[in-house]
Amino acid sequence: MRLSTIRTAGRTAAARQDGDELVLLPYADVGALLASGDDWLARAAAVDGERVPLAAASLAPVIPYPNKIICLGLNYASHIKEMGRPTPRFPTLFAKYDGALIGARDEIRAPAVSDELDWEAELGVVIGRSGRDVPTDRALDHVAGYTVVNDVTARDWQHRTREFLSGKTFEATTPVGPALVTADELPAGGSGLTISCAVDGHTMQKSTTADLLFDVADIIAYVSVIITLRPGDLICTGTPGGVGAGRDPKVFLRPGQELVTVVEGVGELRNLVATDGV
Numbered sequence: 001m002r003l004s005t006i007r008t009a010g011r012t013a014a015a016r017q018d019g020d021e022l023v024l025l026p027y028a029d030v031g032a033l034l035a036s037g038d039d040w041l042a043r044a045a046a047v048d049g050e051r052v053p054l055a056a057a058s059l060a061p062v063i064p065y066p067n068k069i070i071c072l073g074l075n076y077a078s079h080i081k082e083m084g085r086p087t088p089r090f091p092t093l094f095a096k097y098d099g100a101l102i103g104a105r106d107e108i109r110a111p112a113v114s115d116e117l118d119w120e121a122e123l124g125v126v127i128g129r130s131g132r133d134v135p136t137d138r139a140l141d142h143v144a145g146y147t148v149v150n151d152v153t154a155r156d157w158q159h160r161t162r163e164f165l166s167g168k169t170f171e172a173t174t175p176v177g178p179a180l181v182t183a184d185e186l187p188a189g190g191s192g193l194t195i196s197c198a199v200d201g202h203t204m205q206k207s208t209t210a211d212l213l214f215d216v217a218d219i220i221a222y223v224s225v226i227i228t229l230r231p232g233d234l235i236c237t238g239t240p241g242g243v244g245a246g247r248d249p250k251v252f253l254r255p256g257q258e259l260v261t262v263v264e265g266v267g268e269l270r271n272l273v274a275t276d277g278v
Helices: 030-034 040-046 077-082 136-142 216-226
Strands: 002-008 011-018 021-024 051-053 069-073 092-095 108-110 121-127 143-150 174-182 194-199 202-208 234-236 258-263 267-275
Touching: 002 021, 002 030, 011 030, 011 040, 030 040, 030 121, 121 194, 121 216, 121 258, 136 143, 136 216, 143 234, 143 258, 143 267, 174 267, 216 234
Parallel strands: 069 234, 108 267
Antiparallel strands: 002 011, 002 174, 011 021, 021 051, 069 092, 121 143, 121 234, 143 174, 194 202, 194 258, 258 267
16 A cells, blocks of 8 residues: 655645545544554555545655654665775764755755765654554564655764754755555565665666665564664664765765655655745
């Protein structure tokens, strides 16, 4: 099943994809659906309500207001190498806030204060069941599904300090979507999926999620020791090599460029870069 959050009639609504249409569900967004009870999947499948054409839908971030957005850095060997960092013993965690999130076709608002806006294609994991101290061998039971994320990063702000946050959560910079693809539709842990990123049609990143240093089960088990995971929480699993900051010479996004992010079997983000405030 593919679930999206769309903007309609001055509000948002969760929707189930049915062919080339979206069936509106009686929930404000996909996060609200997931929080409504463990039988959310059966209820989402049973609704047959108002329909809108998929092609014309205005897609909001698939989870507009997660309780938590947990991100991983340095989680592909190729990215670790290009950034000149040692291989971490433990997951490198940071967070961002929901104001950073945009939809699959929305404009990325390039911060006027940054000259080093970079791309990071990522597999997103959406939690479907609460859990604390989750064992690794049961961690995938807590996954509702997967989505596509680009953790667009202001490198000059990220590198101002040892902490990542300031470069990672500028408002309206992180596209998420176009849908949540339920876990039963994909390989276990979302492993083995091709992940890519292109700028103005030029492929910058191409890898596979099988190359994650810490896989989805590892991440869920580790994070759940620290904090309770809740339905609708979004985990961004890290990016492969090919980022702009890892190139010689470095290359960064500019207003007017198009960023296309694809995860096989999950979907595509297609976002134009615009100057913030324009």
